[in-house]
Amino acid sequence: MVLTIDTPALAGLLGRVGVERFLRELADRTEADFAKWPTFEKSARLAAHSNVGVLELMPTSNEEWFSFKLVNGHPGNPAAGLLTVTAIGMLADVATGYPRLISEMTVLTALRTAATSAMAARRLASPGAKTMALIGTGAQSEYQALAFRACLGINSIRYFDTDAAAMAKFARNLAASGLELTACSSVAAAVAGADIITTATAAKRTQVVLADELVAAGVHINAIGGDCPGKTELDPKLLARARIFVEYLPQTRIEGDIQSLGPEAEATELWAVIAGRATGRTSRQDITIFDSVGFALEDYSALRYVYDKARELGIGRLLPLVPEPKDPKDLYGYVLGLGA
């Protein structure tokens, strides 16, 4: 039997656990898995490109579990009332090879991205950070805000988006959250005085969402919108004076904001900081950047977390997606019996 978590089931799980507890526990799981980074098989995404988008498989595995995500990116989808990105993930047991979990991963990817952002900021931001500027109030924004409160105690959010309706939506969704929300009229206004800046914009081109001169010493930047070739958000001058941290350098050189620094760009892999093998922030004056593009290990952590939680809470549907013949050589007779 394979446990299947569709979107309503994940929403139900989220309701039972609570969004902030989910994000905090997932950040802890992700951090623990990053600490064991060298024990995971890592590979580039396997991508099939068409002239309207891309479909990718993102696998990873360790001695216990094999996970992968099927994910698409289709910029023209919203014009047809569809999502730009959707995803489905699976877990299989390495010892037997049997599939164990199929989960929706569209919502789960937003959650794991926020958990990873907060997990990185917990390591890299200046101690005592209280205010976050949020540039871009799209589908990721509420989860980012809640993850940073859950993991770092950020209580004040200064937000801006070029889409006024998206700003109103953000404010409405978090009105009852207890977060102190300040709508701003520009990027400059939003980042003024912020300890952390999250850029989560969707425009699919090379652009400067965040200009160098707007960023004061000591700030941590959580850059999640620059995540594929030809899509960046940060001023190259800002990159030049910051300490840059990434998930998996070979991938981020192609997909991240550091693509604007060329194919030889250098950055520190976050796992090394977590494992105590590299230095994170060195002083209160450092500008730190987490140039996040999303990595398969984060999906692994999220799928493992959901699998455990769903079984604990009895959520999801067990589907007979694997035959269970008494005699493994008698698949034919087994199938005949099922069909009759």
Place this chain on the structure above:
Amino acid sequence: MVLTIDTPALAGLLGRVGVERFLRELADRTEADFAKWPTFEKSARLAAHSNVGVLELMPTSNEEWFSFKLVNGHPGNPAAGLLTVTAIGMLADVATGYPRLISEMTVLTALRTAATSAMAARRLASPGAKTMALIGTGAQSEYQALAFRACLGINSIRYFDTDAAAMAKFARNLAASGLELTACSSVAAAVAGADIITTATAAKRTQVVLADELVAAGVHINAIGGDCPGKTELDPKLLARARIFVEYLPQTRIEGDIQSLGPEAEATELWAVIAGRATGRTSRQDITIFDSVGFALEDYSALRYVYDKARELGIGRLLPLVPEPKDPKDLYGYVLGLGA
């Protein structure tokens, strides 16, 4: 919504369509897709090996559909009452990137293997073939026998297995089929006078299941058991005097029976014969071999066939595995609404 076909649903579909019609229609689909071979994206399997087995992703795509299969191979599983191989497949729409189908593929892989075998034999066997020798009566055997009747009119099966219980199971399952079944006491007895020889044994080592001296001129050999490194069935001397056909040469050189000929082994890709770009059988004296290891395109054809048939017959379950928010930027509000 994603159409989900679990094993009972596939068994129900098979019951409604009829096994032989299913195999014949699938062979036709597979042949039509092989004829368009150059239009598909092809890649090696993406494999994660452990010391007890392997987990693989097998993707392919064309302009319309992206398909992949998650499949494992764990030789020690039967000792624990589990299947050696299980699989799950998916289809996604290339135009939107949306997933459309999740299907059990353990049974479906047996069906697509049989359909592919028969499709190849229809091209390669001597016209008028009436008798098939079946060496190995495991999980694949009944589907092989029925596919060869459905596609080539083979009415007589001479069978042998080292496991007497497996032979009895085969005879029992096909007792009412109308096939003329002849139990044989050895490989030599089974192949005597056969027009086609199918080798479908499971022993995971390099061995000679079929010795050169047993094979008469004019025979077609459907070799499906030699399908991974270190697992072969055919006498190298037999390979040397036969015309050999394969699915995808770079893969078969590693996984197929031709691995015993070394990394430079030559063979004709079956699609080229189907597309009229290469010659199949040249005379009634040729020994032809289809050295089959299974290829992602066969899974594509099978998933597309099942998707169409299941929708036509109203079989399967539509699962909400993709969110459908009214405002794509309001994933948070949408999820909150579902959980409440």
